[in-house]
Amino acid sequence: MSQTPENKKGQVETTGHVWDGDLREYNNPLPRWWLWAFYGTIVFAVVYWILYPAWPYAGTFTKGIETVSFTVQDKDGKTSTVTEHWNSRALFNKDMESSPSALAQKEWLAKVKDMSFAQIAANPDTLNFATSMGHALFGDHCAACHGTGGQGVLSVNPDGSYPNLTDNNWIHGDSYEKIVSDITNGIHGNMPAFGALFKGEKLNDLAQYVLSLSHQEGVNEEAANRGKASFATCAGCHGANGQGNQMIGAPNLTDKVWDFVDVPGAKTIDEKVKLVEGVIDHGLQHQMPKFGDRLSPEQIRLLAVYVRQLGGS
């Protein structure tokens, strides 16, 4: 590389670097607007540092002077305005309160507030809104036990089972009002343990009879006939024919749906008998918490609409 001052007037400036004898490096100046654009980015950065959170220091950071305000509601329903430095959490809060979708949701809520359940269900649009709101609430409050789709859990262990809400069997009744009151007040399901009353042969006979009520395959007819007499004890709750009683939440034993023990999943009749024997022996204690103090009546209404349409009733 050699340096040769070859720049003549009117020619493009070169850096003076020459390679291979004749390759020269041009020195074309940048246009001035380019330079100004560069300065502009520097000014932008400084303005940004002042307005927004930017620099970390000593375990914290510069907060910037830009703020976000949103209203919050405390436990007693009193609202107050909170102003925070610009951050994504505050932006989110503000969005939840004033974004177009939040406003649209409020509008819909106001619309269905004064509608009866029948009116909500009669219109595809209001039904859609109620079920989609209800679905979100269900995910937050109910899905932990009843499953995200309301499919419940049917286990061999009655204590680990949670009723399926997507079938057409309603232990406690399917009217909107009843569903609302069940969600509001919770449910206390209790079947006493009859282990002291029925043992061995007697227990087996009763279990066989219970299985025969829903026409399970492989039931021992004789044993079932013997067990029929013992069923008088159960009839007080489950009804003389085992058809159940929704007033007290006693399941219907004559249909194909099992809510607490996995009879359909059991392979042999002996296993099925075992499962039913277990329930008679230990009884059932099931408790659904009351949501009346966690959710607003409006929310519970929407939840009820969602739950009721799960199984298609």
Add this chain to the structure above:
Amino acid sequence: MSSVDLTEKEPELYQAREPIHPKSIKGRFRRFKTSVLVLAYGIFFLLPWLRWERPVGPDQAVLFDIPGRRFYLFDLVIHPQDIFLLAGFLILAAWLLFFVTGLVGRAFCGYFCFQTLWTDLFMKVEYWVQGDRNKRLKLEKQPWNFEKWGKKGLTFLIWSAIAFWTGFSFAAYWADAPQLFAAFFTGHAVSAAYITTGILMLTTLVAAGFAREQVCIYMCPYARFQSVMFDKETLLVSYDVHRGEGSSGRKPLQKGLMTLEERHALGTGDCIDCKLCVQVCPTGIDIRDGLQLACISCGLCIDACNEIMTKRGWPEGLIRYASEQEIETGEKPSLLKFRTIGYGIATILVTGALIYGLLSIKPADFSVRQIRQPLFVMMSDGSIQNNYEMKINNKTQKPMDLRLDLEGLRGAEVSIGGGFTDLKIPADQTRNYRIHVRAPAVSGVGRQEITFKLVDAQGRMAPISQESSFNYK
């Protein structure tokens, strides 16, 4: 190593732009350019105000409704599902551009590009307020006195007004124009409208008022790769060197060099070095230096030179649309060259595909999704139920009355959540339904392929079907 000459002034690291003050000119290309300009502005500025009655939706002929997720183009309503048509349109635009560029060079740049159009308008304002080139140059050299402030200020004011209206017109494509107009000036428009208008106003002002040819030369990516679309037969604005320079170069008009005969006898070319072609050039180049990146093919130098030639009674076309080959050998270019035919076929194919796409937009979207939690439920009578989420999107401007049929499942009972029996979808709306399908249990079968079919009760639409499955276990 030899020493460096330090006496010469150090070059500055940055160079100020030298303002270009093109002279106005009359002629064929100027007329063409002006008519394109009037047409383009007519469309751009007036279109948002054109009203258009629709059964449902806004009354604006062209509206890009982002919150509502609809593009309205006269009687065509584009839904998000059909947005691929936009991609098709962009591809078509690209091929068309290649086709035209292969044929006649940067015609797009010279006559249709926004940058060119707006710069042209801004130059016209300069011309009206400050006069033609000579007056403008004089004004430029003047100290900042009352006259200069006044003229420059007025120019800037008119520019700003045009730039503002440009920004606002653009914003008007995305909202109801008259409503936006009222809201805008009472301070009630959404911030997006102010921001859009503001940014567009600013960029228009900077790009058309101050940056001008620098956009074409330094910023425009298209300028960089246009040359790959040229070949020796592409028609370009060219200076006929052989004719202009002769054997002993161009000479101004002077005694003994006044007529063509005299000049040719002495070997002098036809170019009288009047520099009019340079003065009219909006990018400030000299076309006589040959094909350059900065030339936007506006043809104004052709008008300029033709004017000179006509005045002298010499044949026109010293500067003209000619291919490189034509200048070199005098051969006329053939328009049917491989490249043009290729681009042409591609353009036709894409146009066909786009038209096909437009014609085959489905009047309704229909989707059925099986609910997987739970996949199947046993009902109290022992039958099996599967649930589905169905979405119907009526894309037409009329309400639809539909019926849901199920095929492929024996003894199946279909019910629609909420107990609806008919599916009435209002015009241009989407409805979601929960579908329950119940069938007797079949032992040994795990899964069954089924087909949902949506039938139009009025028979305006061919049935659309959707495959799904029914699970027993």
